[in-house]
Amino acid sequence: MEPTIEVRELSKRYRTTVAVDELSFTVRAGEVTGFVGPNGAGKSTTMRLILGLDAPDAGQALVSGRPYWTLRTPLTQVGAALDASAVHPARRARDHLLWMAHSNGLGKRRVAEVLDLVGLASAGRRRAGAFSLGMQQRLGIAAALLGDPPVLMFDEPVNGLDPDGIVWIRGLMRSLAAEGRAILISSHLMSELEGTADHLIVVGRGRLIADTGVAELLAAASRDHVELTTGHRTEATTVLANAGATVTVTGPDTVVVEGLAGERVSALLTGADIPFTEMRRHRASLEEAYMDLTRGALEFVPGAGGSDR
CATH class of the missing domain: 3.40.50.300 (P-loop containing nucleotide triphosphate hydrolases)
Incomplete structure (x- = not known):
């Protein structure tokens, strides 16, 4: 067998x-x-x-x-x-x-x-x-x-x-x-x-x-995620968040934008006269995908203030 x-x-x-x-x-x-x-x-x-x-x-x-x-x-x-x-x-x-x-x-x-x-x-x-x-x-x-x-x-x-x-x-x-x-x-x-x-x-x-499958999970976690490099991070974050995106800061000049296609991100930043030097599709790591899946399944949550279970 x-x-x-x-x-x-x-x-x-x-x-x-x-x-x-x-x-x-x-x-x-x-x-x-x-x-x-x-x-x-x-x-x-x-x-x-x-x-x-x-x-x-x-x-x-x-x-x-x-x-x-x-x-x-x-x-x-x-x-x-x-x-x-x-x-x-x-x-x-x-x-x-x-x-x-x-x-x-x-x-x-x-x-x-x-x-x-x-x-x-x-x-x-x-x-x-x-x-x-x-x-x-x-x-x-x-x-x-x-x-x-x-x-x-x-x-x-x-x-x-x-x-x-x-x-x-x-x-x-x-x-x-x-x-x-x-x-x-x-x-x-x-x-x-x-x-x-x-x-x-x-x-x-x-x-x-x-x-x-690992490949399927990573593809799903990476969907509609755009990684952006800009020296005007605060202004870019404000414009994109106002358009309905979820923006996560990942470095001094980099953010990950979720919920907007790359073309839309580019149009919004160009329209607001905010320069950027690089934009690419973000490939989620397995750790990111895992954290998203298990967010509500933690047995012990740091800083929760309760007693041990």
Whole structure:
């Protein structure tokens, strides 16, 4: 069966807190799917439900059409790295992978292969407690890849990685997807997902906000946005705002104009005798698009004046 992750009307409550609320989405083969949302949105809980680490109150999660608990050798079906620190500090990296390999009928050669793949070949006999966070991340990724699975899940995999490590993991995820694997990545770094993800699942307060391609989301967020460079920013802002535009200051001489076509912006400024040196269509970043989508879904709002929830 084609590698997929299917979440169907999944719900989970912890006492009075609804962590996941009738959530449905599909992670498809050959794609890197970013899983994003504010703190408390339910991302980690959803991943735990997919892996059977928590039991849902309603709905189901399937890996390639089957519940995780029915998989006889799960490491060969789905690899996951949810917590980089989830390894005994006294255990050597190689031994940590060896017991996992043995539990799923995998040989020693594969342990050496994944250690080399993640750049830990020379650190295999070091104890995990001496690893930096970045090295722990690499060890977790090695464990996820151990069974060469067609489905992969990673929760904040770039935490602790240096810039070279981030470039490496971006290339790794793209190459794994190109092999036809289904990949789900939870992250708070929109800039990294923009260069890695094909698709986005956006959640807030346990519910689905958006299920969309990255290219489509960026195109929608960029529509009718014009970036303008002018030495008369205040006068330009006044004229454009009076014409119904939303104007956002982005630099000493630059503004982004929303709600007016470029031709209209040019005509208004020319008619008001306001000079400008450059005007171009503004391409929204993934972070901008994400902030627009999740504005009303924040669990904790700075300066709100209320107590913690």
